[in-house]
Amino acid sequence: MLRTVKLCTLSLFCLAFCHIAGDITPAVAADESKNSVFITPKEAAENSDFKIQGEYKKEGQGIQVVALGKDDFQCVIYGGGLPGAGWDLKTKRVIELDGDTVLDLVEDHEKVDRKSPTMGAKPPASAVMMFDGTKKSVEEHWKPGARVTDDGLLMEGLTSIDTFGDCSIHIEFRLPFMPEARGQGRANSGIYVQGRYECQMLDSFGLEGKHNECGGIYTTKDPDLNMCFPPLSWQTYDIDIRSARFDDASQKTENARITVRLNGVIVQNDVELPKPTPGSQIKEDPSPGPIHLQNHGNPVRYRNIWVQPRDFTSLTSRPIVPGFERFHTGPNADLAAGGNLLLGELNCTACHQVDGQRKQQILTKQAPRLNDVGKRIDANYLLKFIADPHAIKPGTTMPNLFADLSSEEQRKVIEPITHFLASTGNIAHSPIDRASVKKGMKLFHETGCVACHAPQDGESKTPSGTTIPLIHLEEKYSISSLAEFLRNPHAIRPSGRMPIFNLEKEEPV
Structure with a gap:
């Protein structure tokens, strides 16, 4: 206490x-x-x-x-x-x-005297070296007014010339020792990603860990753990930012998302950013934005700053394993245990051999059964899913087996496979009963579905990395085939993690 x-x-x-x-x-x-x-x-x-x-x-x-x-x-x-x-x-x-x-x-x-595991990290070949201690890097990448100390450290209060959309940022910073200062006057600065979203820098060593302290997203979210080191220690931020998405009319369709590592530990995991930080330089729109290092009147120093442009749209089309995302990505995560979990959940051992001791530690996952799949799943859905599994079902653990083939080569392989699977039966479609829709929505939110699937009312507070999306169900199943799956998911997926809810006879429908 x-x-x-x-x-x-x-x-x-x-x-x-x-x-x-x-x-x-x-x-x-x-x-x-x-x-x-x-x-x-x-x-x-x-x-x-x-x-x-x-x-x-x-x-x-x-x-x-x-x-x-x-x-x-x-x-x-x-x-x-x-x-x-x-x-x-x-x-x-x-x-x-x-x-x-x-x-x-x-x-x-x-x-x-702890050191961040990412201290001194070298930029990838595709990264932009924003500051390496040289006058040249300042002149090429920072707007006029940027200042450097005699010993080659960047000073607070500057904005980059370069602008970025999706990107990964590495920055090393040192907070001054101000023992008598308190609150926001104690070694305050911050990095504004895209000039819009502030990750706070503050001497919050030993404090609670609030949104306005080190590791916090200012006014948005406290860090999951206060990983601030003592003042005058060199510290690191490693930040992944996925820009807000906009349609052709410049209307926002998705909020920006951010993952932040402070001194090598994830303190913000795939956090949604509904709006820019108050006091940000740039409004939220489709354009990229600069890196801004705030001047709050305290002498904060920076070094080894680089930014790697990314395409997180393609990177997010990865398998989602909720057990890994929830329990092996946060503070104090057991990475070895997380690796064993992924070896089983991604079925790596189907192709790769492991030794006897490691094999005992891995819970393998059996693939879904395809007998009578033509009775359960629409043939057009099968065709599209086999061609690009992650585009049709984001988060699926099925790999894209034909990604390296040309479109014509894919067609020659995928169409015969689809015809073979569809030949196992015919799916029977029936009209939607509107009275059952309301009852089904109530059951969806009461039975426990929302523990793993985002609520269908748009009020999800679960990080997207731990949510299994329910997309294109109406294209995949008929009402009767989906109901049959809900009654006994393990009949089709013997290694499925979805539990049997023992629903009443008519509840799945």
Whole structure:
């Protein structure tokens, strides 16, 4: 349970009393300067508070020590380890201490200096190197007014010349040490993606992790985990942005979506962006936008900035495995377990051999049964699905077997396969009963369908990456064949993850 306690030990009382009497000097001297700002580690090196602040760990516990100025500290104690490195996401205690007591608290802990796993990441060949420390990169990629320090770091308050739509962004940033500052005045900046959507930069080390703190999407969403490192540590943002989509009349058809990694950990997973951040430079329209690094009056520094243009429309046509998306993409994800899950769900072992021990760890997935498929699925749907599975059924785990063939070559292969499958029976269509539609909508939202499928009322709050789309059902099934599938999905898909709901006789219809 989160609680804040101000501790005062008898020994500290005695020290304070003796100091007043002039007998001794406190071991930790308070920094008497007001609103101290340290821009580099060298400047802060002799500051007593800076020497104490940071991250500490021992078996089963992590501590973040936040300097508040004048020998005052906030200590956040985590059960299991540090955020992103063992914390159980439940046990958390906050206390306020002075310097001597902090040193007593962490005496049996190891002080650690974590590094982002993407620190120093090299740009892919297709990326635009926006800033590599050279004057040339500033002149070529940033509008007039961009400033660089003597040691080759980019300064806050600048906008790129280049503009981007769908893209991946890598940026490294360093927040100043401002122990006496509070709230939004504590090392504030931000990166405006496309000049529209702000990912906040702030010294929120040890704080709650809010939308206006590091890792947050300003005014839109808190980070899933506060992964902010101590001030004057180099940190990384790795951002994937999928632009808002517009029709030919420039009417928005889809909101932008963003995934954000702070120091290598996903803190925003496929988040929908309904509108630009207040104060953004550019309105939301079909045009690409620049990178803007905000000047909030604090000396934030940047380096190694590159942007890779992407086409996330094609990239999103990937298999959706909800179990992986929900449990193996967030903070503290077990990537090895996630890999084993994908090996089974994508049926990799159908073509690739694995050793005995690994084989025991993989739950294989059997393909759907195709006997009598002509009675269940419309022949035209079969033709289109075999030709391009992901276009017809986004998220399907069926691979596009004929993607490398020309259109004519595809036709020569796919049409015979379709005729063969359709020959197993004839699908019987019947008209829709409007009275049953209303009842069916109610059951869809009450029975549990919405746990895996987006609600049909358009009010989905589930990330698209964990939702199995229900598209083109009216083209695929007849009412009777869909009802039969809902009654017993495992008869057709023996390895299906969809449960049998034991519906009443008429409920599937």
